[in-house]
Amino acid sequence: xxxxxxxxxxLFLVIVALIILGPKDLSLTMRKIGQFVARGRSMAxxxxxxxxxxxxxxxxxxxxxxxxxxxxxxxxxxxxxxxxSVEKDINESVMREERAMMDELNKxxxxxxxxxxxxxxxxxxxAPDVKPEDKAAS
Numbered sequence: 001x002x003x004x005x006x007x008x009x010x011l012f013l014v015i016v017a018l019i020i021l022g023p024k025d026l027s028l029t030m031r032k033i034g035q036f037v038a039r040g041r042s043m044a045x046x047x048x049x050x051x052x053x054x055x056x057x058x059x060x061x062x063x064x065x066x067x068x069x070x071x072x073x074x075x076x077x078x079x080x081x082x083x084x085s086v087e088k089d090i091n092e093s094v095m096r097e098e099r100a101m102m103d104e105l106n107k108x109x110x111x112x113x114x115x116x117x118x119x120x121x122x123x124x125x126x127a128p129d130v131k132p133e134d135k136a137a138s
Contacts (some may be wrong), residue, residue: 005013021029 016030018026
């Protein structure tokens with residue numbers, strides 16, 4: 001923690017410095033101390049700016065990565081959607097074919113099948129001896 005200096009402490013330091021350095025060298029020393037403090041502040045500001053740039057760059061990299069992930073996910077999602085639609089079409093056509101086959105198998109037979117009935121062998125009946133002339137007479 002930095003020490004806390006009040007007005008009386010600063011006045012005491014200025015009097016001691018005036019006695020030790022003298023009036024001629026005190027102004028030069030104060031100027032050098034001011035430049036040193038200014039350089040320190042400048043370096044601190046540069047460090048802070050560099051740190052902020054690094055943080056900003058890291059955020060930009062994260063955002064770029066998220067955008068790339070979204071693009072990749074979008075392409076994958078489109079491909080999955082296309083595959084699902086193709087799968088749906090295939091399933092519908094298979095189900096139609098299956099229903100048609102089941103309807104064909106379960107279709108009641110309206111007409112009897114053409115299986116020959118067991119019939120006794122037919123023997124030709126003897127035709128009466130009728131002559132064509134006799135038909136004309138009758």
